[in-house]
Amino acid sequence: MSKQGKDFSKYFDFTGARVLKEEEGKTTYRINGRDITVNAAPNYKEEKRRGKEAIQVHYETATPPELMELGKGKLYHITTYGCQMNEHDTEVMKGMFEQMGYAPTEDRNEADVILLNTCAIRENAEDKVFGELGHLKHLKIEKPGLILGVCGCMSQEESVVSRIMQKHSFVDLIFGTHNIHRLPYLLQDALFSKEMVVEVWSKEGDIIENLPKKREGMRGWVNIMYGCDKFCTYCIVPYTRGKERSRRPEDVIAEVRELARQGFKEITLLGQNVNAYGKDFEDLNYRFGDLMADMAKIDIPRIRFTTSHPRDFDDHLIEVLATRGNLVEHIHLPVQSGSTEVLKRMSRKYTREMFLELVAKIKRAIPDAILTTDIIVGFPGETDEQFEETLSLVQEVGFSSAYTFIYSPRVGTPAADMEDNIPEAVKKARLARLNRIIEDLSRESNEAEVGRTVEILVEGVSKNNANVLSGRTRTNKLVHIEGPVEWIGQFIEAKVTEAKSWYLKAEPVLEYRMEEAVS
Known part of the structure; x- marks a missing residue:
């Protein structure tokens, strides 16, 4: 798992920067009075490539013995933005921190290390992080020894890393989604070099098993796969999370069995597209339905999963879910739009009719299944008629709730180059109408539970x-x-x-x- 990339200057606008030294694939710059060591930098062109190189599975510990007491007597704090995958990444980082001797704190003023685990799915998520960095700058001034880091999906974006390096040079550490397991080494570099350390792998890494995790409560997240190959035109995830890589079934099953032994009551299986699980296995005919069938044999009261892509939701999976047991009757099924034309521009690879047929199959097999969804309004070119198609589909399916969003362009995605020809006032009005209908459907679904x-x-x-x-x-x-x-x-x-x-x-x-x- 070598470091990636050497010619970093072509990725960024390093106005006023000068190179101090180059060695072993690293380049150290002086930018705005701060020395910045770049081990590897994000690159959209690299992130778009889906190489055929084999993904290796490594069974190793994250923290070497010499770093086990790096944080002795020190405190850490992680703020997490975004999806359940980010929440799970935070559990892993907490596990590594505590292997190094750090203790957690909820009070940022006490922390010796603060990490912002970021989300890039929408523009307002990025705005929140940059706003937070503005607040943390004052804390950094008051406490120069504080290590301040930015990680997660935003770190996989060229423009974000460039902005942090030039305008937020008080940040000490930037790393991405593919090299979380290197946190102990990166933290050591940031502590002892006194330079900003940047290491963001554009090409996804291998699968690292046996990483420590700090879980709290009675519900646990279990990653079953990483990345996404769908490349929906609006979505940044295939670039920030890489290509689809499935964990071996024996490793997933062993982790869930251990959580059962520890007394966890509910497990959620995670993936950007869990329905694609196993498609990348070359030596095994084992898909998501097979994994869920094996989950049903484990003594944990509830098993959930998120998130699904309708295109890969096959009949075998429906058949397995219909056996119930510890497999719950809730399915999150993002539709994004009810218009076939909009779905085509989104590159969702299914039509309105195909989605409704899938819903009908699910309801026949599991009549009391509760369906929830994700919907984007105001996608480039969405007409009034196409928006009405979304409203009618929502009512026909009867979703009990939905995450609804106004379209947010993400730099580097195909949709960002489409003409955004819908006035903001129209987008907001559409969102308000959609939300009123979702609220009515949610109340109707809940009223059906009264007396039960x-x-x-x-x-x-x-x-x-x-x-x-x-x-x-x-x-x-x-x-x-x-x-x-x-x-x-x-x-x-x-x-x-x-x-x-x-x-x-x-x-x-x-x-x-x-x-x-x-x-």
């Missing part, structure tokens, strides 16, 4: 009321219930008494009330 007894995994105290607990049903509906804090982490049978737009209210069934009275 549901199983709730109690996750914690409600954010809005210290006397109320909150949890999730098998179908991922949020439920508020009154009860003792000892119920947190337990499954509770409760009767739904009231439906709101975005959550349910419930009361524990008689047996739980009696148990509480006895105790």
Whole structure:
């Protein structure tokens, strides 16, 4: 797993920069009075390539013995933006920090290392990070020994790294999504060189097993694959996360079995497109449906997955999910648009009719399945008629909730070169209409639960009321219930008494009330 790239100057606008030294694939620049060592830099052209080189699997520890006490007596803080994959990456980095002797802190003012684990999916996500860097600059001035780092998907973008190097030179460390496992070495370099250290691999790395993870609570994320090969025209993920690489099934199964042994109540299998799992295996005919069938044999009460691409959601997977057991009845199925023409411009590789046929198959096999989705409004060229097609599809499917967004152009994607000919006011009006319909559908779906007894995994105290607990049903509906804090982490049978737009209210069934009275 060698460092990648040497001629960094062609990637960035290094106005006013000068080269101090070049050695062993590294280049050290002086920019705005700060020395910056670039080990490897992001490059869109490299990120677009899908080489045929074999992905190797490495079973190694992330932290060498000589760095096990690097953080002794020191504190770390990680702020995470974006999707569940980023949350999982943060769990890995927390594990590595604590292998090095660091302890966590929620107070940034106390931290010796602060990392921003970033998201690049939308422009406002990037704006938040740069705004946060502005706040952290003052902390860095007050505490010069603080190590401040930016990692995650934003770090895979040329323009972002260039901007940080030139305008936020107080940052000490930049690394990407492919070389997270090198955090101990990069942190050591940043600590002892006193220079900004930049290492962002454009070509994806191999699969690294046995990395430490710090999980909290009763729910666990398990990565089953990395990257995406779909190249939807609006999406930056294939560039920031690389090509599809599936973990070996025996490694995934072993990790989930260990989580079962540790007492985890719910596992979510993660991938940019979990339905593509196993397509890259050359020696094994084993796909996502086979993996889910094996998950059903493990003694964990609930197994979820996210996220799905409709194009790869095959009949075998539906057949396996219909067996239920610990495989829950909630499926997140991003549609993005209800117009075949828009879907074509998005390069989604399915039509409106194909999506509706898939939904019909799922509902025939799992009649009580709850479907949620992602939708983009205001995609370049979207007409009023095409937007109406989205509204009609949403109502026909009856999604119980949706993540909805106004289209946000991402530099380097094909859609960014399309004419964005829809006024912002029109986009906002469309989003508002869509959200009203989603809210109505959500309330309707929730009202159907009133009077039913549901199983709730109690996750914690409600954010809005210290006397109320909150949890999730098998179908991922949020439920508020009154009860003792000892119920947190337990499954509770409760009767739904009231439906709101975005959550349910419930009361524990008689047996739980009696148990509480006895105790």
